[in-house]
Amino acid sequence: MISFWFLVAGALLLLMALVGSAVDRLPLSPGLIYLLVGVALGPAGLGIVSLDPMGRSPELMLGCEIALVISLFTVGLKLRTSLSDPLWRLPFRLATISMAVVIAAITLVGVYGFGLPLGAAVLLGAILAPTDPVLASDVQVRHANDRDRSRFMLTAEGGMNDGIAFPFVLLGMGLLGLGNLGPFGARWLALDLVWAAVAGLAIGWLCGKAVGHLVLYVRREFKEAVGWDDFQALGLIALSYGLSLALHANGFLAVLAAGLAMRHIEKKSADKKQPAPKIAKSEEVTHPTTAPAHMVETVLGFNERFERIGELVVVLALGASLSTVRLDYGGLWLALVLFVVIRPASVLAGLAGASCSRRELKLLSWFGIRGIGSRYYLMYVIEAGPPAELTEKLVSLVLTVVAASIAVHGISATPVMQRRRRRTAR
Numbered sequence: 001m002i003s004f005w006f007l008v009a010g011a012l013l014l015l016m017a018l019v020g021s022a023v024d025r026l027p028l029s030p031g032l033i034y035l036l037v038g039v040a041l042g043p044a045g046l047g048i049v050s051l052d053p054m055g056r057s058p059e060l061m062l063g064c065e066i067a068l069v070i071s072l073f074t075v076g077l078k079l080r081t082s083l084s085d086p087l088w089r090l091p092f093r094l095a096t097i098s099m100a101v102v103i104a105a106i107t108l109v110g111v112y113g114f115g116l117p118l119g120a121a122v123l124l125g126a127i128l129a130p131t132d133p134v135l136a137s138d139v140q141v142r143h144a145n146d147r148d149r150s151r152f153m154l155t156a157e158g159g160m161n162d163g164i165a166f167p168f169v170l171l172g173m174g175l176l177g178l179g180n181l182g183p184f185g186a187r188w189l190a191l192d193l194v195w196a197a198v199a200g201l202a203i204g205w206l207c208g209k210a211v212g213h214l215v216l217y218v219r220r221e222f223k224e225a226v227g228w229d230d231f232q233a234l235g236l237i238a239l240s241y242g243l244s245l246a247l248h249a250n251g252f253l254a255v256l257a258a259g260l261a262m263r264h265i266e267k268k269s270a271d272k273k274q275p276a277p278k279i280a281k282s283e284e285v286t287h288p289t290t291a292p293a294h295m296v297e298t299v300l301g302f303n304e305r306f307e308r309i310g311e312l313v314v315v316l317a318l319g320a321s322l323s324t325v326r327l328d329y330g331g332l333w334l335a336l337v338l339f340v341v342i343r344p345a346s347v348l349a350g351l352a353g354a355s356c357s358r359r360e361l362k363l364l365s366w367f368g369i370r371g372i373g374s375r376y377y378l379m380y381v382i383e384a385g386p387p388a389e390l391t392e393k394l395v396s397l398v399l400t401v402v403a404a405s406i407a408v409h410g411i412s413a414t415p416v417m418q419r420r421r422r423r424t425a426r
Contacts, residue, residue, distance in 0.1 A: 029410030038319015061379030067310030076259020091156030098350030119175030132371030163252035200250030208261025331400025
């Protein structure tokens with residue numbers, strides 16, 4: 001079986017290396033290709049492999065967790081806009097107000113549409129609330145100096161709401177008796193919501209600043225710590241994530257903040273407006289003026305490549321899992337309502353009064369992509385051991401919505417963004 005997975009992974013990696021640039025121009029996303037290959041290999045296709053999400057939840061959760069933290073760190077590195085820029089208010093409103101609307105709306109659908117108990121309905125809402133930073137690469141910022149407002153909002157929203165959704169997953173679990181909310185929810189409010197968010201952001205920011213400045217100091221003063229950017233990236237991710245979990249803080253917000261902090265070091269250096277030095281190419285990595293930009297861009301490049309591999313593994317496994325669970329039309333109905341009613345309504349609520357054009361609102365309303373974050377939280381809930389019947393229902397609904405999102409958003413992303421670029425260029 002191990003040799004088979006090596007063969008599949010190797011073939012897919014080589015295929016994407018050969019045709020990936022062509023796929024970027026087609027109404028077809030890499031995620032959709034991986035999903036279809038997974039389905040073809042699963043029980044509904046060739047029957048070569050079967051990945052039952054309820055029986056293999058620890059392994060699937062770990063894979064999603066690794067892919068997610070790498071992606072969140074990458075998002076932080078991409079967002080070069082100063083934290084004091086008012087533009088940050090818009091994605092923050094999407095990641096808080098809009099997400100709360102989504103959770104509330106799906107909770108109502110869960111209770112009155114599917115007959116779920118309140119705790120399970122809250123869980124369903126919290127699992128499906130975050131948008132995906134991994135599968136949304138076509139609509140993310142394209143480079144560090146990309147000032148496209150819509151791309152910035154979608155990228156930042158996807159980075160923030162994966163962490164912000166976690167306390168609400170814990171809330172739903174607590175309402176089902178799978179966690180401790182404390183008297184009148186006081187423990188959940190103080191520890192899982194407020195402390196976890198504040199501490200996670202602080203830990204990530206301090207780790208990112210400390211590691212970034214330390215690497216630059218060693219490079220500048222001793223001409224060392226060169227060529228180990230992959231270790232630096234993975235080490236910072238593991239350090240900030242592990243430390244935050246040890247202190248009961250939000251690890252997803254921590255790795256996002258670590259990426260933002262490292263990017264902030266580069267931006268602060270660039271804002272000094274020092275004249276470009278005339279130095280040899282080989283000295284760029286250690287020169288005080290160019291070293292910050294070189295450090296961030298090499299770390300970002302490594303993370304983006306690793307992120308693509310994570311996407312392949314997780315979505316391939318999702319495809320192989322689809323036909324092992326009992327899917328029903330309720331999941332397709334929920335996906336339709338989420339995509340065309342709940343997401344647009346949540347965007348309008350979150351950005352009420354903001355100076356956004358109709359085209360921006362339409363774009364933001366459509367690209368609420370669900371994916372790896374939702375799959376991670378689903379595996380996390382399964383590990384907590386809810387009743388079997390309830391678990392099966394959640395698995396069926398969530399996997400159907402995620403698969404539908406990968407398909408419809410993956411097909412539409414390229415033509416929608418290409419049409420938008422043509423309109424902007426006029």
